[in-house]
Amino acid sequence: MRTIQLFDSRFLLPVVALALILLTNLILSPEFFHLEFKDGRLYGSLVDVLNRSAPCALLAIGMSLVIATGGIDLSVGAVIAITGAVCANLLNSSIDSISLIVLAGLFVGVVAGAVNGGLVSFFGIQPIVATLVLMVAGRGIAQLINDGQIVTFQNPAFASIGVGSIFGLPSPVVITLGIFLLAQAFVRLTAMGLFIEASGCNPKASSYIGIPVRTIKWSVYVMSGLCAAVAGMIITADIHGADANNAGLWLELDAILAVVLGGASLAGGRFSLPLTLIGVLIIQAMTTTIIMSGIDPKFNLLIKSLIIVTVLLLQSPILRGQIRGFFARKHKAENSAVVESQS
């Protein structure tokens, strides 16, 4: 059953879009697909694309689950900032156990997610409002922790989360892949994914069936917070410092966009983590393409949004119906013309 889903028609459009963008890259610069193995590590534009998309991919994984329940999590960018601030300050303190610091970072994500989820599922606050609170307050919390400064640190072990390599690949890529596989197993090898989708499709019917809708809604926000914390540590490790104002700024919007590009509906329901990842790659590959094509950087955002609107329009059932209707009419007209000429 799983294999059938892998070749679902839903995959066609995002995969084709990604392929087209990569192809453009190939035409623009033949060395785009060039990979080089140097100092026990793989280098090349493709690896760069993967590496740069890691934080967004992590956010998008959590966001997929949240959106599937009909919610949204705007706070993940701010959670990145808080996690970064907490980790950077702990690195400068007397604690020298890296695993303890990583655990502290993850804990921040869990607490943030638990607060968001609590507001949404137990107090019935609209997700966009509930998470907007932490989106705004979160950066303030991070600034307080950092005391208004950019806190830097010198710790090669922690930095390796962002700049090191595992199995010859940049560690952010490997970490993201690991979390993706974990998440995918969590939702698809258990019935969790089914319950998340049911809660998003029809929460009332789901609770009548005995699905713990509230707990499920709460837990997806916790997972989203956890993913954001991992992304926060990668970003912090990458720049050897925590910038409360700019770390992960607007990244939540890219993550939401990736989920939507993957074909999910913001109204909740069906979701697919692999498709979300393809959405992330589309966004990142596009950015790289625009930079490499030598177009004036002023046009970057405009071109990016044009391509995204095109993909979204192609996914719109209304437009698809109209296109189908247009061709059906044309077909009919031709047929009737044939009939008339025969008679």
Next chain:
Amino acid sequence: MTARPAALQLNKICKSFNRVSVLRSVDLELRAGEIHALLGENGAGKSTLIKVMTGAYSADGGEIILGDKTISPQTPSDAQKLGISTVYQEVNLLPNLSVAHNLYLGREPRRFGCIQWKKIRARATELLKRFDLDINVNEPLSSYSIAVQQLVAIARAVDCSAKVLILDEPTASLDAREVALLFRVMRDLRDSGVAILFVTHFLDQVYEVTDRITILRNGERVGTFATNALPRNELVAHMLGKELHALEHLSHHCPPAGREEDVLLEADSVTIANGVEQLNFKARQGDAIGLAGLLGSGRSEICSMLFGLSHVTSGKVSLAGKEFRPNSPAAAIKKGFALCPEDRKTEGIVDPLSVRENLLLALQAQKGWWRPIRAQQQKALVDEAIRALKIVCSDAEKPIGQLSGGNQQKVILARWLMTKPQIFILDEPTRGIDIGAHAEILELIRKLCAEGMTLIVASSEIEELVAFSNKVIIMRDKKMVGMIEGDAITENSVLSAIATPV
């Protein structure tokens, strides 16, 4: 009564949604100067018919004649301009604006482009005096009771030169004094020549205020009757209908009475938070208990309570001798309850998940998310369910929304049967489904009882209840007013128990 001219005439109105026909060639004649009741159970087509008259829907077929002109209102404001106004149960005026402004909203008297507020206030006070309403027109509408708000809405409609006034369940949220006030206004308007269409579920009010009655059932007109010539018994019989030809072979069937000590579920003078009172019954294994009564009589409320959706405020419900107080559906399910809900679309099916997923959800929820049902077992369970309940579906991976109503209902029944419940609550299990599936579902109910399951079935179709129940609880105005048992259950006994005036 002399036959007055028809103010509004509907001829052979047809309307369907997604190929499901909701109105089939319905005629309706509203005379000037009469109060005409439009009656029918839920799904009979009343609201669709009203929406056709007011232009919210356009009819697929038939014609609407106002006075002597054929009209085809495209929007509610179109209809209003033509002289057809509607006042809904939920007053659709603007509660934050003043009473006066509401009365003249959209047609404010102006001079040099400026609204003449003084004139509005004076006119509004004048207008409301005709309705014996002496209120401060400068106060916001929301500061008055629903009854007053409704009268304001009616005043506005009449002042917009309404020839036809449609009142859609205006009395649902009014108390007795307010209803009396409304009725006086309605009679005054009738005497001044307005045609009033009155939609309600309260039969007492129908007999109190209306001149004629048109009854709809399943999208067809049963007939139009003079109110004083139609006994209450016949009225109820017309509303509930006797068209279940497919069930004629199902004679009254009474499961054997079990022993008194096998009582599984017992309610002892129970009052429920949702308003139901005086509920007493005992259910044994294999009992099929019918809940009979008109719409709004409290049938569904009992189902809600048993499934943990509304709590008991006094009295005691016990399950197998122990007190039973579920606070959520999950708690009720744990005790072996299952509910096939009244509103299939919003409470039953989970669309667009597939038929397979919909079938397995309840069982999976019972097992917990960490113990998924294996693919092989899923297939076996789904195939078995589709075969056992004769669910017509080409592919179990299809979204459930693409199935017909009857097949969706069978999926919901099958979903619960997989969990092997001991008490199965069915709220209107056969509403909106075709005759074939209808008969199959009744057959299934009898089979489940024979196997020892306890069923509690709320239904507005008396024949249906008579066909399988061994006890019928009679509900009226949210009170349990009686219980008919065993061979005493006949269509007539149930009908007359429902219809007896308070």
